[in-house]
Amino acid sequence: MKIYDWHIAPNPRRLHIYLAEKGIRVDLVEVGQDDLTLAPWFRQKYPHAMVPMLELDDGTQIGEAMAIARYFEELNPEPPLMGTDARDKAIVDMWEKRANEEGMLPASELFRNTHPKFAERGLPGAADAIPAIPELRDRGRARLERFFTKFDRQLAYNTFVAGERFTIADATTLAAVDFAGWSDVKIPDACRHLQRWYDDVNQRPSARA
Amino acid sequence: MKIYDWHIAPNPRRLHIYLAEKGIRVDLVEVGQDDLTLAPWFRQKYPHAMVPMLELDDGTQIGEAMAIARYFEELNPEPPLMGTDARDKAIVDMWEKRANEEGMLPASELFRNTHPKFAERGLPGAADAIPAIPELRDRGRARLERFFTKFDRQLAYNTFVAGERFTIADATTLAAVDFAGWSDVKIPDACRHLQRWYDDVNQRPSARA
Numbered sequence: 001m002k003i004y005d006w007h008i009a010p011n012p013r014r015l016h017i018y019l020a021e022k023g024i025r026v027d028l029v030e031v032g033q034d035d036l037t038l039a040p041w042f043r044q045k046y047p048h049a050m051v052p053m054l055e056l057d058d059g060t061q062i063g064e065a066m067a068i069a070r071y072f073e074e075l076n077p078e079p080p081l082m083g084t085d086a087r088d089k090a091i092v093d094m095w096e097k098r099a100n101e102e103g104m105l106p107a108s109e110l111f112r113n114t115h116p117k118f119a120e121r122g123l124p125g126a127a128d129a130i131p132a133i134p135e136l137r138d139r140g141r142a143r144l145e146r147f148f149t150k151f152d153r154q155l156a157y158n159t160f161v162a163g164e165r166f167t168i169a170d171a172t173t174l175a176a177v178d179f180a181g182w183s184d185v186k187i188p189d190a191c192r193h194l195q196r197w198y199d200d201v202n203q204r205p206s207a208r209a
Numbered sequence: 210m211k212i213y214d215w216h217i218a219p220n221p222r223r224l225h226i227y228l229a230e231k232g233i234r235v236d237l238v239e240v241g242q243d244d245l246t247l248a249p250w251f252r253q254k255y256p257h258a259m260v261p262m263l264e265l266d267d268g269t270q271i272g273e274a275m276a277i278a279r280y281f282e283e284l285n286p287e288p289p290l291m292g293t294d295a296r297d298k299a300i301v302d303m304w305e306k307r308a309n310e311e312g313m314l315p316a317s318e319l320f321r322n323t324h325p326k327f328a329e330r331g332l333p334g335a336a337d338a339i340p341a342i343p344e345l346r347d348r349g350r351a352r353l354e355r356f357f358t359k360f361d362r363q364l365a366y367n368t369f370v371a372g373e374r375f376t377i378a379d380a381t382t383l384a385a386v387d388f389a390g391w392s393d394v395k396i397p398d399a400c401r402h403l404q405r406w407y408d409d410v411n412q413r414p415s416a417r418a
Contacts, residue, residue: 062303063303064302064306064307067302068299074295074298086283090263091276093273094276135342136342139332
């Protein structure tokens with residue numbers, strides 16, 4: 001099996017963090033190019049044109065970073081990064097989804113609708129032109145502010161995003177915070193619990209995976 | 210336990226479909242109001258201010274429709290609606306995520322940025338005013354068109370969205386297609402495989418749950 005990867009991109013990054021925390025090594029094939037587009041041969045091979053993509057030995061293509069993580073979690077339950085019992089699994093899933101929809105997606109919205117190289121690529125995975133919408137910059141910033149505040153409140157009472165253990169929710173949150181940084185949006189000074197968590201998880205070797 | 214619900218809303222709907230397919234009954238508490246806002250007492254109880262929300266008997270609050278479904282799936286594995294083995298679980302998860310990010314979210318974007326009652330509520334769950342962005346109507350329509358085409362291609366070779374069995378991915382896809390309909394965006398005539406699937410799943414009792 002192998003993972004088609006774009007090493008600097010935020011979605012692959014949460015999978016890198018996950019795999020490093022699990023101690024799983026998979027062959028990576030780089031498909032990102034210097035001009036911030038995906039290699040044409042990869043777009044042809046995989047018309048969804050998103051990274052990461054896991055290709056199994058039987059040819060099955062599995063996209064979506066967290067669906068790929070689910071595959072490995074089922075085969076390698078230890079250490080559990082997607083929760084332990086029903087209640088814990090639901091809580092991890094809830095916070096991972098929030099980190100994605102309230103952190104990753106706004107960071108992507110802000111970046112894509114600001115960066116000149118994405119002027120005609122307002123959405124990921126599209127071959128057709130989707131013009132940037134300048135108003136989404138302000139909205140992206142507003143959404144990220146809410147994301148920081150919500151996660152700060154959660155981290156005031158929890159060591160990690162979904163409780164007392166590092167989980168996949170931390171991987172997505174870390175990728176989201178750093179993706180926001182691409183647009184110079186940083187954790188606000190008032191969010192000291194989120195900052196404490198950020199400094200902690202950044203010490204882990206997985207943060208540099 | 211009970212689920213705080215807004216019966217007409219699309220996110221609760223995919224959970225209703227899921228629970229009906231599983232044969233699980235949970236007490237529902239309606240928190241939607243006629244003016245399309247959430248009851249103030251619910252916003253106070255649950256500041257995330259989103260539906261559905263599952264409250265366990267110990268007071269734990271679990272939000273995000275699919276995280277709630279995960280809770281029930283872990284406790285009631287049969288019939289499996291989130292996949293069977295590692296590969297199948299990953300495939301179901303991948304298609305559920307696509308149905309959400311490429312169907313539900315664009316349908317929400319289109320509806321919220323069009324409907325006059327949401328003129329200052331461009332995003333869900335926000336207490337603060339987020340003005341609608343008119344350009345998101347066109348983008349929402351463009352995203353939904355891509356969603357229909359992608360799922361039509363998948364359903365040309367599969368009985369259900371994630372293979373030969375009804376799964377949670379079908380629940381989210383059905384909720385997304387009908388949510389698009391709220392903005393008069395219908396399955397295009399050319400997408401006959403998607404239409405075949407839609408007619409099939411609409412025959413199931415869960416479609417009216």
